[in-house]
Amino acid sequence: MAANAKILKRRIKSVGNTRKITKAMEMVAASKMRRIVGLTLKARPYAELSWDAIKAVFQALGGGVSHPLLEPVENAEKSLVLLFTSDRGLAGSFNSNVIKKALSKISELGQVDAITIGGRGALALARKKISVIASFEGFANEPKYSDIVPVASLITEKYLSKEYKTVVIVYTEFISALKQNAVSTELLPLGRDLVTKNSESTEKNSDKALYEFEPNPERVLDSILPKLVETMIYQKMLESAASEHSARMMAMRNATDAAGDMLSDLKFTYNQIRQAGITQEIAEISSGAAAVE
Amino acid sequence: MSKISLKVVTPERIVFEDSVDSILVNTEMGEIMVLAHHTPIVSLLRAGEMILSDNGNETSLAVSTGMIEVRENSQVIVLADTAERSEELELEVIEEAKKQAQARVEEAENSHNEEFALAAANLERELARHKVALKKRHR
Numbered sequence: 001m002a003a004n005a006k007i008l009k010r011r012i013k014s015v016g017n018t019r020k021i022t023k024a025m026e027m028v029a030a031s032k033m034r035r036i037v038g039l040t041l042k043a044r045p046y047a048e049l050s051w052d053a054i055k056a057v058f059q060a061l062g063g064g065v066s067h068p069l070l071e072p073v074e075n076a077e078k079s080l081v082l083l084f085t086s087d088r089g090l091a092g093s094f095n096s097n098v099i100k101k102a103l104s105k106i107s108e109l110g111q112v113d114a115i116t117i118g119g120r121g122a123l124a125l126a127r128k129k130i131s132v133i134a135s136f137e138g139f140a141n142e143p144k145y146s147d148i149v150p151v152a153s154l155i156t157e158k159y160l161s162k163e164y165k166t167v168v169i170v171y172t173e174f175i176s177a178l179k180q181n182a183v184s185t186e187l188l189p190l191g192r193d194l195v196t197k198n199s200e201s202t203e204k205n206s207d208k209a210l211y212e213f214e215p216n217p218e219r220v221l222d223s224i225l226p227k228l229v230e231t232m233i234y235q236k237m238l239e240s241a242a243s244e245h246s247a248r249m250m251a252m253r254n255a256t257d258a259a260g261d262m263l264s265d266l267k268f269t270y271n272q273i274r275q276a277g278i279t280q281e282i283a284e285i286s287s288g289a290a291a292v293e
Numbered sequence: 294m295s296k297i298s299l300k301v302v303t304p305e306r307i308v309f310e311d312s313v314d315s316i317l318v319n320t321e322m323g324e325i326m327v328l329a330h331h332t333p334i335v336s337l338l339r340a341g342e343m344i345l346s347d348n349g350n351e352t353s354l355a356v357s358t359g360m361i362e363v364r365e366n367s368q369v370i371v372l373a374d375t376a377e378r379s380e381e382l383e384l385e386v387i388e389e390a391k392k393q394a395q396a397r398v399e400e401a402e403n404s405h406n407e408e409f410a411l412a413a414a415n416l417e418r419e420l421a422r423h424k425v426a427l428k429k430r431h432r
Contacts, residue, residue, distance in 0.1 A: 042306045049302055049370055053362055056335060145304045211362075214322045214336035220360065223337055227359075227374075231304055 005277070008270045012263060019259035025090070026252035033177065033245035036143065040174070040238045047231045054224055060210055060217050068160050069225045072189045076165040079109040080158060082151075082187065082233070084171035084240035085121035087137050092251035094172065094180070094244055095120045101182035102170040106130060109168070115151065117237065140241040145234055152230040159188050171236045172243035178250065180243040187232060190225065295329040299345065301354060301371045308376040309345070309354065316369060317344040318361060329367045336361050338373060340417040342425050353379050355425040357418040375418070382426040391419040 083102045085095050099121060106112045115134045116122040122135040134154060139147050155167055167188040173181045213220050299316060301309035316327040319341035340357040359373035394416040401412040 039305070043304060045300075045307055046302045046304045046372060049300075049362075049372055052370075053335060053360065053372065056362070210333070212332060212334045214320060214334065219321075220335055220337060223358075223360065227304075227372075234304055 005270060005273050008266060008273065012266045012270060015259055015263050015266065019256055019263065022252045022255040022259060026249050026256060029245045029249035029252060032141070033242055033249060036238055036242040036245060037174075039143065040235070040242060043231070043235055043238060047228075047235060050224060050228050050231060054221070054228070056211050057213070057217050057221050057224070060213060061221075067221055067225055069156070069188060069229065070190050073159070073162045073165045076162055078111045078113055078164050080155065080164040080167045081106060081109070081112055081114045082155065082167065082169045083114055083116045083118075083121040083125070084169070084236060085116065085118035085124075086140055086244040086248075087119045089120065090251060091244055091248040092254075094247035094251075095124075098170060098172050098182040098240075099124045101184060103128065105168060105170055105184045109166075113164070115155070117151065117240075139237060140244050143234075143237050143241050145230075148233045148237055149230060152226070152233050155188070155233075156226050156229055164188075169233070169236050171240040172247075174239045174242040174246070177246045180247060185236075187229065190228065295367060296347075297327065297329050297331075297367045297369050299369045299371070301343075301356070301373065301376050303373055303376050308373075308378065309352075311347070313345045313347040313352075315346050317346075318356075318371075319343075320361065327361075327363055327369060331363045331367070331369075333365055334361075334363045338371070340414065341421045342428075343371070343376075353425045353428055355379070355382065355418075355422040357421070358414065377422065377425070379425045379428060382422055384423075384426045387419060387422045387426050391416070391423050394419045 081102060083098070085098055089095065095118075102114075102121070102125075106114075112130060114125050114130055114132045115136075116125060116132055117136045117139055119135075119137050122132055122137075125132050134151075136147075136151060158164060159167055166186060168184055169187050170182070170184045173183045175181060296312040296314060297316065298312045299309065300307065314328070318325060318327070319339040320336040321339055322336065325336070338356060338359045338361055341355075343354045343356050345352045345354070354376050356371065356373040356376045359371065359376075362370045362372070364370065394412065397412040398409070398416050401409040
């Protein structure tokens with residue numbers, strides 16, 4: 001009886017400590033998430049203004065726009081997948097969802113090489129024997145624009161050397177702190193998305209004055225398009241990081257709640273045992289006293 | 294005098310957003326001065342100092358490569374890879390970075406073109422930062 005109470009007491013203590021840790025992790029994840037959501041908002045104007053500039057170039061050039069980053073590669077077999085996961089676990093179903101999405105996309109694409117950002121994705125793909133040509137780690141805690149510049153230049157370079165027919169990003173879309181979606185989207189060629197956006201915009205702003213370009217529209221396009229690829233990857237990285245932290249925050253909140261429930265259950269049982277012990281002792285004493293009389 | 298509404302944007306944040314009288318900036322075709330009612334133009338930037346004046350007060354920014362877009366009705370948008378106000382720059386840090394960039398250019402001189410171009414672009418950016426930071430100190 002006494003031993004049992006001792007074991008229970010030890011468990012109460014250890015569950016209590018675990019709860020402290022999960023609570024702290026929840027708060028850390030919440031503050032990181034808030035910061036990254038702020039960064040995402042700050043990054044938006046650049047992307048929007050780049051699109052505006054590209055639209056202007058399209059207008060100036062009329063229909064005859066061509067750039068290797070806009071064209072699909074005709075005779076390439078392979079595709080490239082860029083997968084965003086986290087470096088660490090304890091983030092609920094965050095990693096497993098996005099990896100599942102990636103694997104289904106990969107089986108759809110056929111022959112695939114992958115670039116991973118985040119250690120979890122690299123491990124998962126290696127287990128499935130998918131060739132990972134590069135993997136990067138340590139981005140999600142403090143996402144910086146300079147982090148993704150080498151990633152973007154690697155991708156652009158590979159695409160321009162006509163090795164891949166398409167480049168697909170698989171990441172987790174941040175909808176709210178409670179809801180995130182694993183999605184896949186085509187990064188390259190940029191054309192498909194751009195052509196539709198462009199046809200909308202020309203209708204709307206056909207009366208706008210045309211720009212002059214220095215040195216010429218082609219050079220401007222040449223310098224904007226790779227930047228756009230960088231910006232798109234940067235935004236996906238931020239979204240993925242925000243999703244990771246909010247998924248971790250939710251997972252940790254659930255763990256904290258579960259630990260709380262378990263604690264009150266354990267305390268109840270402990271008190272019952274303690275009370276039973278006391279009652280028994282009293283019964284023993286009083287029956288002992290009765291025997292003496 | 295009518296003003297220009299200027300936005301300086303980098304991928305990470307909006308660095309400057311205000312109205313100014315004139316903008317002096319380095320482009321690939323040379324230095325240009327933008328005043329209100331400038332004709333719409335899109336031009337590629339070179340790393341360098343960008344000087345904004347507003348009622349005689351000058352502000353300088355160190356910008357690296359990017360582009361400047363002058364829209365109708367005196368709106369100007371600068372999309373730069375990096376841009377810093379002079380207040381944000383620290384001379385000591387920059388001098389160190391400049392030295393490193395110079396060393397890298399010398400190292401890359403013998404290797405292939407791409408590496409040299411990268412190193413040279415890097416040096417150009419640090420030089421621009423240096424110039425802007427020095428200005429702040431002498432003020």
